Amino acid sequence: MNNSVELSIAEKLLNVEAVKLNPENPFKWASGWNSPIYCDNRVTLSYPEVRNQIAENLIDVIKKEFSSVDAIAGVATAGIPQASIIADRMGKSLIYVRAKPKDHGMENLIEGRIEAGQKVVVVEDLISTGGSSLKAVQALQEQGVEVLGMVAIFTYGFPIAQQAFDNAGIKLVTLSNYNALLTVASNKNILNETQLKSLSTWRENPSTWNA
DSSP states (O other): OOHHHHHHHHHHHHHTTSEEEOSSSOEEOTTSOEESEEEOGGGGGGOHHHHHHHHHHHHHHHHHHOTTOOEEEEETTTHHHHHHHHHHHHTOEEEEEOSSOOSSTTOOSEESOOOTTOEEEEEEEEESSSHHHHHHHHHHHTTTOEEEEEEEEEEOOOHHHHHHHHHHTOOEEEEEEHHHHHHHHHHTTSSOHHHHHHHHHHHHOTTTTTO
């Protein structure tokens, strides 16, 4: 991704508080990890200028990297709004993948009309370890769909995530990342040197940071 885009998106995420940084009073993730950062990109949907920039940048990526796409697939729940905007603007079919099948009716895992052989790009809002995102990819592949790749707004850049995508043979392109975020936070004096060091250390080993 273009460095100027990475920095611009990182700045927007900080400005609208989609990303919050608090190394002194860390957040607790569902995994049990203590984290100095909390990211909720759904916040960007409430800001038309930011929402539009994200959508246009994601569309640019898809046109450049996955030009033969037939359909856009959102990952429930946070990837669905972004996927909907992108599919509408590109004039593409839209589907979305649930975290688990419905417990009633048709018990669908994938919602929308999909056909074997279709070429799909998956849309996520955030990449952490990559586990849930790749489950959505697997669900699509099991239906005979060709997954061209995945696009997302932001990644923490954990090595475990990149390894998972490499092992799955899925290309991942994100608009921004953790390094760009720290650069912007430093340039805007949001964090001091001690705090920056703490956040850098967290990314190296988040499971034991501040344990």
